[in-house]
Amino acid sequence: MVKTLSKSRSSGKIFLKFFLIFLIVSSTTNVGAQEKHSQKGAPEPDLKVGERLYYGLISTGEDAKACASCHTYYTSDTINWNPSALEMAQVAADMDLATFKSHLLTPSGAMREKVHINYELTDEQLFNLHGYLTELADSGVPQKKMSINTILIFLLLGVLMAVALVDIFFTKKIKFKLIHILIIMAGLAYQGKVIAHTLIDFGRSPDYMPDQPIKFSHKVHAQDNQIDCNYCHYNAQHGKSAGIPSAGLCMNCHMVVRNGTNSGQFEIAKIVDAYENNNDIEWIRIHNLPDHVYFNHSQHVNAGQLDCAECHGTVEEMHILKQENDLSMGWCLDCHKKTNVNFRDNDYYKTFEALHKDIQEGALDSIKAADVGANDCMNCHH
Known part of the structure; x- marks a missing residue:
């Protein structure tokens, strides 16, 4: 119990x-x-209405530009000094509606004051536009895809080339073989161009020009303001790498210069923010060699006394830096074979006594880089 x-x-x-x-x-x-x-x-923002406002499909004021006309989704090979769509979305997402309204309709800064002067949006429109930008900041910009027209033309030409080849070797319906040859040549040319540009987008190819975290123009700095390459790339004469300038070095000038002629305040503000918060600017490397290749800038700039343009092209004329040459082994070897070395007035080469004697006696009138071992395999692959 x-x-x-x-x-x-x-x-x-x-x-x-x-x-x-x-x-x-x-x-x-x-x-x-x-x-x-x-x-x-x-209340929830109408994202579709916000998107239409962004693209200017709904009026935002008389003579007012669409947001997308300045703040584009995707960049091109010509520099757009305005912040991208994603950058603007990330800024807007951190604002409440009142701040966003003030930022858009009563902006500060010479560049924005010019462009935003004609905007007239209701509170409801601002609410929807802010909601769209907040959503864009969360989701991000989708990767740019190959256009459907390009894909269809690529496939169509492939089919035509296949038909032409079948007719040449088997069916033999068309007597004029020149038609087949023209179809095959046109198809190979177009498909080759598409494939080449696709491969360039992967990097380490001529004309590779990725988006950088800050819109930095070498033309503005090196040509317009006559800043020497070695001021920013201070390690090129004495080290293996040319070096990337820190935000602190940038601030030597931008402690005073806070408003860019082309870009306004937005891009320079990124440098200031990185400096004040002790953050690195994550630049994307453009000129990059495989890990099994040894390359030393000081050997070429100091000992070889080459000008930067020999490898990098006319950088001082570029708003967007791009890879000028293919940086292949063949390209390097050819340069070594044709480039004369400043042999007489360069102490680096004084140990080559036999070659100095040949020059003095007239047996040789010049010395190429390949003559002093530049093309020896172990110099680059040791």
Whole structure:
């Protein structure tokens, strides 16, 4: 009887514990449901309307430019000094609606004051536009895809070339073989161009020009303001790598210069932010060699006394830096074979006594880089 009573009490305690847990879980679920319900009850921005406003499909004021005309989704090979769509979305997402309205309709800064002067948006339109930009900041810009027209033309030419080849070797319906040859040549030329540009986008190819975290123009700095290459790339004469300038070096000038002639405040503000918060600017390397290749800038710039343009092209004329040459082994070897070395007036080469003697005696009139071991395999692959 006692055992039965104790068992029943024990069972009662267990039941009571489960009942209390059930009440707690149930109340928590109800609170969560109430919170979700209250969120559902709040007005939601119409993202489609916001997108139309961004693209100018809905009027934002007389003579007002569409946001997308300045703040584009994708960059091209010509520099767009305005912040990208994603950058603007990330800025807008951190603002409340009142700040966003002020930023858009009563902007500060010479560049934005010029462009935003004609904007006239209602509070509802601002709410929808802000919602669209917030969503864009969360989702990000989708990767740019090859256009459907390019894919269709690529496939169509492939089919035509296949038909032409079948007719040449098997069916022989068309007597004029020149038609087949023209089709095959045109198809190979177009497909080759598409494939080449696709491969260039992967990097380490001529004309490779990736988007950088800050719109930096070598033309503005090196040509317009006559800043020497070695001021920023200070390690080129004495080290393996040319070096990438830190935000601190940039601030030597931008401590004073805070408003760019072309870019306004937005791009320079990124440098200031990186400097003040001790963050690195994550530049994307353009000129890059495989890991099994050894290359030393000081050997070429200091000992070889080459000008930067020999490898990098006319950088001082580039707004967007690109890879000028293919940097292949053949390209390097050819350069070594045709490039004369300043042999007489360069102490680096004074140990080559036999070659100095040949020059003095007239046996040689010049010395190429290949003559002093530049093309020895172990110099680059050791």
